[in-house]
Amino acid sequence: MRLLVISDIHSNLEALQACLDAAPKYDRVANLGDIVGYGASPNEVVGIARNLGGVVVRGNHDRACAGVGDLNNFNRIAGFAVMWTRLALTSDNLEWVKALPQGPIPDPDLGNIEWVHGSPTDEDEYLLSENDARHALEAMDRPVTFFGHTHIQCVIGLHDGRARQFPVHYKHQDKLEYIQVRLQIGARYLINPGSVGQPRDGDWRAAFAMFDAETKTVTFYRVPYPVDMAQQRIVSADLPVRLAARLKEGR
Numbered sequence: 001m002r003l004l005v006i007s008d009i010h011s012n013l014e015a016l017q018a019c020l021d022a023a024p025k026y027d028r029v030a031n032l033g034d035i036v037g038y039g040a041s042p043n044e045v046v047g048i049a050r051n052l053g054g055v056v057v058r059g060n061h062d063r064a065c066a067g068v069g070d071l072n073n074f075n076r077i078a079g080f081a082v083m084w085t086r087l088a089l090t091s092d093n094l095e096w097v098k099a100l101p102q103g104p105i106p107d108p109d110l111g112n113i114e115w116v117h118g119s120p121t122d123e124d125e126y127l128l129s130e131n132d133a134r135h136a137l138e139a140m141d142r143p144v145t146f147f148g149h150t151h152i153q154c155v156i157g158l159h160d161g162r163a164r165q166f167p168v169h170y171k172h173q174d175k176l177e178y179i180q181v182r183l184q185i186g187a188r189y190l191i192n193p194g195s196v197g198q199p200r201d202g203d204w205r206a207a208f209a210m211f212d213a214e215t216k217t218v219t220f221y222r223v224p225y226p227v228d229m230a231q232q233r234i235v236s237a238d239l240p241v242r243l244a245a246r247l248k249e250g251r
């Protein structure tokens with residue numbers, strides 16, 4: 001079984017479309033949340049996410065945009081985008097976002113995998129280092145968890161009691177690239193496919209991953225997309241211009 005793993009689309013239609021165009025054949029989708037918030041195409045992106053189906057977990061921006069919980073942890077710009085998105089979503093799409101389940105969610109077919117937005121022990125936690133990840137790796141119900149939230153592609157493994165982060169490094173910044181990582185039997189892993197719609201590792205290209213359950217291989221992708229179109233939409237929608245600028249900076 002081959003899974004397309006996407007996360008943190010953040011209403012970026014152009015980035016999502018580029019990822020779907022670049023993805024090789026897959027059997028199912030896993031979507032790790034933050035489908036909306038920041039970008040200017042919430043209804044288009046929710047429409048595609050609903051069509052793609054598969055496993056979908058909620059992110060903190062999905063929750064906030066749907067009016068579940070408060071805006072305490074959002075800065076002024078993110079909070080503005082939340083309110084803008086809440087008004088922009090059709091009532092049908094708003095209900096769909098509101099009903100998204102909290103992770104971690106066990107995969108319905110693969111017994112050793114679960115899906116979450118932040119961390120297996122807290123859907124809002126940022127896992128950015130081995131130290132952040134150690135307790136989660138030890139507490140996970142299943143050996144492999146895919147997570148999002150940080151907007152940074154990575155693999156953090158626990159092997160023989162040691163947690164180690166394997167950053168995903170590319171050679172270029174202007175064309176489609178991919179990197180393959182084969183998982184080892186007996187180790188535990190936290191894997192982040194990166195952010196489709198707002199990468200934060202200094203690389204503007206859209207990010208996603210494929211997981212091949214038979215070969216236990218994760219393939220990380222970076223895909224150029226028409227970022228100027230996504231930026232133009234943000235400006236035209238009267239969203240904060242910073243949200244447009246950061247897309248090209250990859251942060």
Ligand code: ZN
Nearest residue numbers: 008034059149
């Ligand atoms: Zn996010």
